[in-house]
Amino acid sequence: ESILEALKTGEGVYWSRKKGLWRKGLTSGATQTLHRVDVDCDSDALRFTVKQHGTGFCHVETRGCFGSRHGLGGLDRLLRARKERAPEGSYTRRLFDDADLLKSKIMEEAEELCQAKTKEEVAWEAADLLYFALAKCAASEVSLADIEANLDRKHRKLTRRPGNAKAREVTATTSTTLRTSITADSIRPAQEGETIRMRKFTAQDLSQAELDALLQRPIIDSSEIMARVAPIVGAVRARGDPAIREFTAKFDGIQLEDVVLRAPFPTADLPDATRTAIDQAYENVKRFHEAQLSGTLNVETMPGVVCSRFSRPIERVGLYVPGGTAVLPSTALMLGVPAQVAGCREIVLATPPRKDGSVVPEVLYTATKVGATAIVLAGGAQAVAAMAYGTESVPKVDKICGPGNQYVTAAKMLAQNDTAAMVSIDMPAGPSEVLVIADATSNPAYVASDLLSQAEHGPDSQVVLLAVALTDTQLEAIEEEVHTQALRLPRVDIVRHSIPKSFCLRVDTLEEAFAFSNAYAPEHLILQLDDAEAHLDKVNNAGSVFVGHYSPESCGDYASGTNHTLPTYGFARMYSGVNTGTFLKHITAQQLTRDGLRQLGPTVMTLAEVEELEAHRNAVAIRLRDDK
DSSP: OHHHHHHHHTBOEEEETTTEEEETTTTTSOOEEEEEEEEOTTSSOEEEEEEEOTTOSSTTSSSBTTBSOOHHHHHHHHHHHHHHHOOTTSHHHHHHHOHHHHHHHHHHHHHHHHHOOSHHHHHHHHHHHHHHHHHHHHHTTOOHHHHHHHHHHHHHOSOOOOOOOOOOOOOOOOOHHHHSOSSSTTOOOOOTTSOOOOEEEEGGGSOHHHHHHHHOOOOOOHHHHHHHHHHHHHHHHHHOHHHHHHHHHHHHOOOOSOSEEESSOOOOOOOHHHHHHHHHHHHHHHHHHHTTOOOOEEEEEETTEEEEEEEEEOSEEEEEOOOTTSOOHHHHHHHHHHHHHHTOSEEEEEOOOOTTSOOOHHHHHHHHHTTOOEEEOOOHHHHHHHHHHOOSSSOOOSEEEOOOOHHHHHHHHHHHTOTTTOOEESOOOOSOEEEEEEOTTSOHHHHHHHHHHHHTSOTTOEEEEEEESOOHHHHHHHHHHHHHHHHTSTTHHHHHHHHHHOEEEEESSHHHHHHHHHHHOOSEEEEESTTGGGGGGGOOSOSEEEESTTOOHHHHHHTSSSOOOOOOTTGGGTOOOSOGGGGEEEEEEEEEOHHHHHHHHHHHHHHHHHTTOHHHHHHHHHHHHHTO
């Protein structure tokens, strides 16, 4: 019955053991156009070939029931999305708009594939060529299905033209961007035995469009991540603790008994040196954040009219502390101390447990110091959802703060946009990043160590060096230090990915350097300059600044006193890092005397009349009449 209906309507129609005749997409809009029905080799299974419409085949809005598409199908979909959303001036946008640039990249990658020798090299260069070939297809509105259809037709052809290569004209180019890609999308990691080095550009050799392209972070296709996160958030909201246990078992392989650990927490068994270090960091962070508190503001704007502003703590806050196998007491400090200083009544930490279901002792000790009331033994989107909506055991909070991966960020954004959750977040987040401005007085070893301190966070870390009037020899010294120090790091495999995607931009003046830095708006800005403090007034956009040769970014990460939860991905243009004010709300008040209302009333009534809000005008007029 379903096959007859599918053939008759030309749509995807199937038979469900629960529903009977099932017309795919009838309610969701994710319908299918039927292309053909055929059988397998021994005729005991049917295959429906369809064109899928709408958000996808699966009810969680993915193309199939086994997650998102990978390989060529996934790349085809990603490039189509980038064609629609790539920012003006970005390298990705130029690929789609500049036919000559795309042609050069295809020819360049084809040549490199021809020169590849080893199995790994061939696979790598073939992937690069396919990337730019599919970019060409996306630019021309050609889909992967169109390509497959042509392959099928060619496969069925009985005769073909001779397979001799066509003659082609070879042209030379000296354009920097045709030889060294501005975008980091197709950069391969450094292999073992190869030098670990950043890409290098000279500002004078680049057009403004190419400089603008260097400012762009990698484009993140959030729609796919949101599609994965939404069902998790929905399940936790609907089923509470059982859903948290289910996802923790699924994603982390941990069977939880209790979802929440309540204060007072178990005594943490720590080495004395670790305890002393946490205590010192706590005191410094607390001292700096206490200094940020301010009293009530009172201003008499005109005689008899007094306006005031006062702060009150956000009552319930959720602090996400990444963890699991990692030990991150510093994040618990950076989030917990300002919440404690602000006076938040309920401080809920969420952190992935270890394989035995316990919390690392360093985080337990820190949680006690900052006055946390509960610890949620979960990570990822399920932990964020639990704090946003509340469960049987997890308290609902009013604001969620803290760093995390793409899924944590997506869950925070999803919860903030849901009015049913009634929760706010600190800021959006992206990969960790650092920008170092170095002049001839900088120490190459110090510069390299600062670059690597961020590069080791993850393969997508963003690392930038602005070299101000450095000679070739001075820049080579920094490059040599980067390679030498990287090889000594336990996380060198991560650095092999992140450093080749990073770049050094040579500029002639400090003015050029700060102009680029302010446009980039880095999370961490390090000034390895002569008389660095004198240049602070040039900084307009940055999460946190590290001034001078003896101010490594690591100090801010752990113990100097400033906060290390900072805006990334360029959000330093409009967001501040976490501070005491993050956990406060400001309330304004005004008080008018009888004389004050007499003086201000006519102004208010006139403006209310202009806006045709009679009740507003009357609220003043009725009082002025009684005053006569």
